[in-house]
Amino acid sequence: MNYKPDEATMMSYLYGELEPAEQKKVEEYLQQNPDEKKRIEEWSFTRSVFAGLEDKEVIAPPIITTDNTRPFWKENYFRMPLGIAASLMLFLVVAKLIGLSLTYSPGEFKVAFGEKVEKVESVQIPTLTEQQVGEMIRTSLAMNNETIKESWAADRKDFQKAIQGNLNKNSNKIDKLMQTASAANQEQVKQFVAQIQNDNLKLMKDYMQLSATGQKEYIESLLVDFSKYLNEQRKQDLQILQAKVNKVEQNTDIFKQETEQILTSLISTSKTNTLRRN
Amino acid sequence: MNKTLPDVAMMHSDVLIVRAREGDKHAQGKLVEVWYKRIYNFSYKFFYDHDLAMEVSQRTFISMHRNIPYLQDAGRFRSWLYTIAVNCCREELRKKKSSRSVSLHDLAPGEHEDSYHWETSGNRRENPERVLHQSELSDLLQGCLMQLSDEQREVVIMKEYEGLKFREIAETLNISENTAKSRMYYGLEALKKILELRKITKETIGYEL
Numbered sequence: 001m002n003y004k005p006d007e008a009t010m011m012s013y014l015y016g017e018l019e020p021a022e023q024k025k026v027e028e029y030l031q032q033n034p035d036e037k038k039r040i041e042e043w044s045f046t047r048s049v050f051a052g053l054e055d056k057e058v059i060a061p062p063i064i065t066t067d068n069t070r071p072f073w074k075e076n077y078f079r080m081p082l083g084i085a086a087s088l089m090l091f092l093v094v095a096k097l098i099g100l101s102l103t104y105s106p107g108e109f110k111v112a113f114g115e116k117v118e119k120v121e122s123v124q125i126p127t128l129t130e131q132q133v134g135e136m137i138r139t140s141l142a143m144n145n146e147t148i149k150e151s152w153a154a155d156r157k158d159f160q161k162a163i164q165g166n167l168n169k170n171s172n173k174i175d176k177l178m179q180t181a182s183a184a185n186q187e188q189v190k191q192f193v194a195q196i197q198n199d200n201l202k203l204m205k206d207y208m209q210l211s212a213t214g215q216k217e218y219i220e221s222l223l224v225d226f227s228k229y230l231n232e233q234r235k236q237d238l239q240i241l242q243a244k245v246n247k248v249e250q251n252t253d254i255f256k257q258e259t260e261q262i263l264t265s266l267i268s269t270s271k272t273n274t275l276r277r278n
Numbered sequence: 279m280n281k282t283l284p285d286v287a288m289m290h291s292d293v294l295i296v297r298a299r300e301g302d303k304h305a306q307g308k309l310v311e312v313w314y315k316r317i318y319n320f321s322y323k324f325f326y327d328h329d330l331a332m333e334v335s336q337r338t339f340i341s342m343h344r345n346i347p348y349l350q351d352a353g354r355f356r357s358w359l360y361t362i363a364v365n366c367c368r369e370e371l372r373k374k375k376s377s378r379s380v381s382l383h384d385l386a387p388g389e390h391e392d393s394y395h396w397e398t399s400g401n402r403r404e405n406p407e408r409v410l411h412q413s414e415l416s417d418l419l420q421g422c423l424m425q426l427s428d429e430q431r432e433v434v435i436m437k438e439y440e441g442l443k444f445r446e447i448a449e450t451l452n453i454s455e456n457t458a459k460s461r462m463y464y465g466l467e468a469l470k471k472i473l474e475l476r477k478i479t480k481e482t483i484g485y486e487l
């Protein structure tokens with residue numbers, strides 16, 4: 001008999017999950033193979049040991065959950081259209097805010113932002129030939145030259161007129177000066193000099209007179225001041241002399257009193273001596 | 279699995295699932311009530327972390343509440359619910375691996391006074407010595423489970439503790455039935471070796487139990 005159960009079959013046998021026929025075959029195999037039977041016994045022992053691990057007692061806590069029912073707008077068949085509608089709404093709002101403008105014409109699709117800017121139609125200017133341009137430049141140059149010449153000529157005339165006028169004025173003035181200078185003769189010069197000398201003499205006299213009176217007044221005031229000073233000095237000297245005389249008088253009085261006292265004392269002493277002798 | 283009769287009845291009640299699918303809040307609440315312990319224990323055994331298990335359970339049932347109207351076949355409710363739980367677990371696992379923080383429970387679970395073990399302690403009328411032994415054994419076995427790879431641990435928990443058939447595990451994890459069996463096979467082999475390494479034999483376990 002070549003039957004040998006594999007690991008899976010052995011496990012099924014151990015836990016009694018084999019079909020009756022398969023189980024019988026395994027049992028026969030184990031009877032014929034004591035080593036395998038011993039393995040089964042060892043596993044059974046292991047199982048019996050681990051059966052000693054008992055359950056923990058635990059109390060189920062209250063499990064609070066939110067309501068499972070979903071609102072209709074969260075259902076799948078509503079979500080897609082709602083999403084599209086919301087996106088479209090958002091797009092329209094944003095388009096309004098930024099002034100989006102979409103235009104389509106055959107072969108052209110335009111996306112624009114902001115207000116439409118009106119185009120300014122450009123005026124078509126007729127083009128000129130090279131000769132015409134050259135002619136225009138030449139005529140304008142010729143006209144310009146003519147005007148410059150005219151202005152130059154007018155300026156020159158004005159200059160000449162002004163210079164001439166100035167020359168005439170200056171020559172007239174010089175002529176007048178020369179005439180007045182030549183009209184003055186020697187007598188007039190002498191009179192002029194004499195007049196100047198008289199004036200000078202008069203000025204000198206006045207000056208001397210003024211200075212003499214000034215000196216006189218000054219000396220007078222000086223003399224008066226000096227006399228006042230002398231009087232003052234004399235008064236002071238007299239006062240000093242008076243004071244000294246007074247002092248001498250006082251001294252003499254004191255001296256007199258002292259001599260009198262001495263005399264009286266001498267007299268008294270002489271009297272007392274005479275009395276004692278007697 | 280300490281399933282009471284009403285629990286079993288509820289779990290297999292297609293009517294309840296159909297009502298919940300139609301938006302019956304009461305039926306949905308009843309489903310949470312019935313399945314919360316299972317999902318919490320699956321997550322707890324997967325992470326060995328109370329907070330993560332609570333987080334996964336909360337998220338699983340919130341997701342169930344949102345998506346139950348789209349459940350086509352009421353008969354596949356169990357594998358469908360575990361699929362949600364597994365996805366939440368994987369997400370939390372990714373977050374946990376990417377973050378550098380380490381939970382205190384990972385270091386020494388159950389040793390602190392404020393540990394969740396006080397909150398989730400079992401029947402208080404039981405013998406305290408037995409409770410202590412049971413707690414130690416649970417920590418030991420949970421530590422062994424955590425040594426498995428994530429893929430093997432998922433399958434082992436679903437099979438051993440949640441009682442799913444291999445077909446349901448395959449459906450839940452979106453893998454072939456043979457792959458599910460293969461993972462279970464290697465998972466069991468690995469657990470056997472771990473027990474040998476820790477010198478847990480029939481004799482020692484007899485004392486523990």
